[in-house]
Amino acid sequence: MSKIVILGAGISGHVAATHLRRKLSKQHEVVVVSPNSNYQWVPSNIWVGIGKMKSEKIYFPLAPLYKKKGIQFKQAKAISFHPEGDKTEQTPYVLSEYVVGNQKGQQEKITYDYLINATGPKLNFGATEGLIPGKNKAYSVCTYSHANHAWGGLNKVIQQLKAGKKAKILIGTGHAKSTCQGAAFEYILNVEQELRKHKVRDKAEVTWISNEYQLGDFGMDGMLMRYGSLTMKSHEMIEMIFEDRGIKWILGAGVHKVEDGVAHYENLEGEHKSETYDFAMLIPSFSGHGFKAYDKNENDITEKLFKGFMIVDADYTAKPYEEWSVRDWPETYQNPNYKNIFAPGIAFAPPHSISKPRKSKNGTDITPAPPRTGMPSGITAKLVADNIIDSIKGGKKSLHHKGSMGNMGAACIASAGFGLTKGSGVSITTFPIVPDYEKYPETQGRQLGKTFGEIGLAGHWLKLALHYAFIYKAKMKPFWWLIPE
Amino acid sequence: MTQRISKYQRFKMMNPVIQFFKFIYLSIKIMVVVAGGHGGTRNLN
Ligand SMILES: Cc1cc2nc3c(=O)[nH]c(=O)nc-3n(C[C@H](O)[C@H](O)[C@H](O)COP(=O)(O)OP(=O)(O)OC[C@H]3O[C@@H](n4cnc5c(N)ncnc54)[C@H](O)[C@@H]3O)c2cc1C
Numbered sequence: 216m217s218k219i220v221i222l223g224a225g226i227s228g229h230v231a232a233t234h235l236r237r238k239l240s241k242q243h244e245v246v247v248v249s250p251n252s253n254y255q256w257v258p259s260n261i262w263v264g265i266g267k268m269k270s271e272k273i274y275f276p277l278a279p280l281y282k283k284k285g286i287q288f289k290q291a292k293a294i295s296f297h298p299e300g301d302k303t304e305q306t307p308y309v310l311s312e313y314v315v316g317n318q319k320g321q322q323e324k325i326t327y328d329y330l331i332n333a334t335g336p337k338l339n340f341g342a343t344e345g346l347i348p349g350k351n352k353a354y355s356v357c358t359y360s361h362a363n364h365a366w367g368g369l370n371k372v373i374q375q376l377k378a379g380k381k382a383k384i385l386i387g388t389g390h391a392k393s394t395c396q397g398a399a400f401e402y403i404l405n406v407e408q409e410l411r412k413h414k415v416r417d418k419a420e421v422t423w424i425s426n427e428y429q430l431g432d433f434g435m436d437g438m439l440m441r442y443g444s445l446t447m448k449s450h451e452m453i454e455m456i457f458e459d460r461g462i463k464w465i466l467g468a469g470v471h472k473v474e475d476g477v478a479h480y481e482n483l484e485g486e487h488k489s490e491t492y493d494f495a496m497l498i499p500s501f502s503g504h505g506f507k508a509y510d511k512n513e514n515d516i517t518e519k520l521f522k523g524f525m526i527v528d529a530d531y532t533a534k535p536y537e538e539w540s541v542r543d544w545p546e547t548y549q550n551p552n553y554k555n556i557f558a559p560g561i562a563f564a565p566p567h568s569i570s571k572p573r574k575s576k577n578g579t580d581i582t583p584a585p586p587r588t589g590m591p592s593g594i595t596a597k598l599v600a601d602n603i604i605d606s607i608k609g610g611k612k613s614l615h616h617k618g619s620m621g622n623m624g625a626a627c628i629a630s631a632g633f634g635l636t637k638g639s640g641v642s643i644t645t646f647p648i649v650p651d652y653e654k655y656p657e658t659q660g661r662q663l664g665k666t667f668g669e670i671g672l673a674g675h676w677l678k679l680a681l682h683y684a685f686i687y688k689a690k691m692k693p694f695w696w697l698i699p700e
Numbered sequence: 701m702t703q704r705i706s707k708y709q710r711f712k713m714m715n716p717v718i719q720f721f722k723f724i725y726l727s728i729k730i731m732v733v734v735a736g737g738h739g740g741t742r743n744l745n
Contacts, residue, residue, distance in 0.1 A: 461701035671713035
């Protein structure tokens, strides 16, 4: 009998838990530890943030589903890792603290045979002075409650615009090393379309602010892509969309301070500038959760498990951009020091950024961190689960399933406006996610046929279809496993 | 605002009939890219 503990019930944790439960007999325990009682389909937060979708549509409670399916659920947060146990507990465990109910505040040593750390990122608002969701007229759409809040702020501005006032809207990244530009990109296009629907577009100045060197970098060093019969660079495509929508842009900007209606930033030229706004949505930087780890003698061994995020089978040797290789990226998401610990999704420490690192003239790092979107989060979680399943069933450790982001495709279906007939979407697929310059030297590291962009109503339908399909899958409705990650 | 997308392009982008076929085409293409397999990089190269 094996016990598999999964920390986190986001996209990667939930995917791992559901596959483990489906493929392992009930004699094996699957335990999920997560502080949030709900599963949320994060990509649809964009629509919550423009008031077009109720947050209840994007989340559902985990406890009843897990009870029905035979998955144990502990509404608790992991605090520290003890991969060798301790003086009184021989088995590896994670010290966790319950966050609700009678047990609130109580700590438990949750023992495991296999541990999957799927705790995603900490939304590190604290890294940018004054960037607090809902304060200083700046908002976030990273969770459904943030997105609800953002809609409240945006709606207020729309009402002011209707009353004849002018307003400035600023959307993008709130830190020199933020990631998730794709989410901000979706949000700015949706907000812009809402302003047009409310017939107040002419009264608002809409500006994109980002740590990207070029538009369309998306933390992936941009891409060369097919667009209809053309081959174009992603920055050309995004520039075309922004110009067409009358959106201004500020690039290479590391926002470091937010005050009431003012974002202060440094740009790659080393200039310190500020931008005023009446409504802002700025994505914070993502960081690890600051977990500690201890050996059986209670010595601190955090550096064996964490490098901000969790250490996995990546090549973390520091080297210049020119020497970066697709082979630096992990394949099995296994911790090299404790082979029964894995970290799929956003929880693993990337070897380096994907975009070329850039510093301002003052030496400030202004580089997007590498994104790990929903699809790679799901795919890496499933392959981790499959390796654990094979190891348990085969009776010996197996790492047969591999999935490097350098040999994996991703689709970014960015909503560009809501509405069954008036909506729009920008559909971009990339293969591979991390460019492989050895395999595809002529096409900037990507396979052209599989790296393409499309703009139009079909993109909106696709994003909506994905919303329903993935919620269906997450609810483990009949044949859920046929829907790919 | 600069008109970077022509009226004809916009018509194609928003026409529900054209977009219905595009939806089918995109769904298949995305499945091919995303569900079309993944693997390691270290042994391949
Ligand atoms: C607004 C927005 C829009 C996006 N749109 C898209 C999109 O269109 N397409 C796409 O592919 N991707 C999109 N993404 C990215 C996608 O949401 C992420 O890639 C994905 O959520 C990452 O999954 P994860 O499971 O690794 O992390 P998360 O989803 O962040 O899950 C982490 C889990 O860990 C739990 N946790 C946290 N701390 C602890 C602890 N101490 N102990 C135990 N559990 C803990 C959390 O409660 C949560 O359940 C978007 C992201 C945002 C913010």
